[in-house]
Amino acid sequence: MKVLRAESAGFCRGVERAINIVRDYLKKGRAPVFTDGPLIHNRQMMAELEAEGVREVGDYRSRSKLDLNLSPEEKENAVVIVRAHGVTPERREYLKTLGTEFRDATCPDVGVIAGRVRLCAKKGFSTLVFGDPNHPEVVGILGYAEGRGFAVRTEADLAALPPLGDKVCMVSQSTMFPDEFEILAEKVRERYPDAQIFNTICGATRSRQGDVVRLAEQGAEAIVVIGGRHSANTVKLATLVERQGLPCYHIETLRELDLEQMKRYSVVGVTAGASTPGFLIDEVCNTLENSKNY
Ligand code: SF4
Incomplete structure (x- = not known):
């Protein structure tokens, strides 16, 4: 055949980078190496990393509290790593309070989206994220919208939004279809003529x-x-x-x-x-x- x-x-560069970060810690003899939720969305690769010594803790959307149950000596050698999909700023701050080393393996492309949303939110914009509201990347990005962020996928989602005023920006989850983004972006422009639209599909x-x-x-x-x-x-x-x-x-x-x-x-x-x-x-x-x- x-x-x-x-x-x-x-592997894309974001996934490869996240795996390299984790493996570098393992090579240095650091343990336990925790990931807050699945580092990447592949069960076979996560099983391989687990066999190498990685411990996934937390939940799919990185929301639950972590009970690491470590002695002060163990904390010294442990590290908690942020998944490639990123997390909310609140989660980031929480992870830093656990008493272990903190390392961010968020994909740089996701970091750029989060940075854009953060900047727009600081200027008073409401944010629309074209994506799945339950996906950890979208959960993380919305965390930068200062309470004025909404995940949208359809025209019906746009119609259901509360009044947002003129200051609206739109980004995309990194893994969406570009043609579908453009169609919804056009609808956003019709509703909010001054909208700032960023196609952030990676x-x-x-x-x-x-x-x-x-x-x-x-x-x-x-x-x-x-x-x-x-x-x-x-x-x-x-x-x-x-x-x-x-x-x-x-x-x-x-x-x-x-x-x-x-x-x-x-x-x-x-x-x-x-x-x-x-x-x-x-x-x-x-x-x-x-x-x-x-
Ligand atoms: S944003 Fe793109 S490059 Fe980054 S991890 Fe996701 S798919 Fe890979």
Whole structure:
């Protein structure tokens, strides 16, 4: 079977940076190395890091209090690391009170979004974040809006907003579809003509989405998308495959792929989310390359 592997498949720079930060602490013999919620949205990679000594504490949205239960000596050697998705400023301050070293592994691209929102909020703007209100990145970004932030995804969400006055800014969760952002941004401009609009979808998201279109153009008859089911950018890639009119197989690992079913295709595309480790992608590509189609 011919396999077309997307060039961008796998770790983005934000995920790679977060993993490197954690591993650097492990290499230095620091322990325990805590992450506040999942460092990245990939269960297999988190399991690998756990085997190396990382301890995930807290909850999915980084809201619950942490009971680290450490002696003063243990605190000296421990470190608490902020996830790649970032956290609210309140959470950041809270984590700093735990008595351990504090290290921020927020992706720089998310940091830029948070910084923009912070600046706009200081100038009295209300903030609209195009994104999923339950995603930790959006929860974190909204924390910078000084109580005047709202997650919006549809025109109905805009219609349901309280009166905001003229000073409105709009940003995006980093992993959204650019075309959908532009459509909603146009609606925001109609309602708030002076709105300041920043398309903050990150480069890694754009290149991964672009590669799905390229795989379709190169003749893929179906596309396998590897990555966490709770990974926003991976789910978007799967949706994009369906928009190309191609069969999509969204899997977390090779075990979920029905290899018999795949034999009906002679050319298969493979891509992966920004938090999917290379070993999972290699495994799928190698297996498909070695299987014969009907
Ligand atoms: S997908 Fe984009 S914003 Fe998210 S971690 Fe990767 S580079 Fe950063």
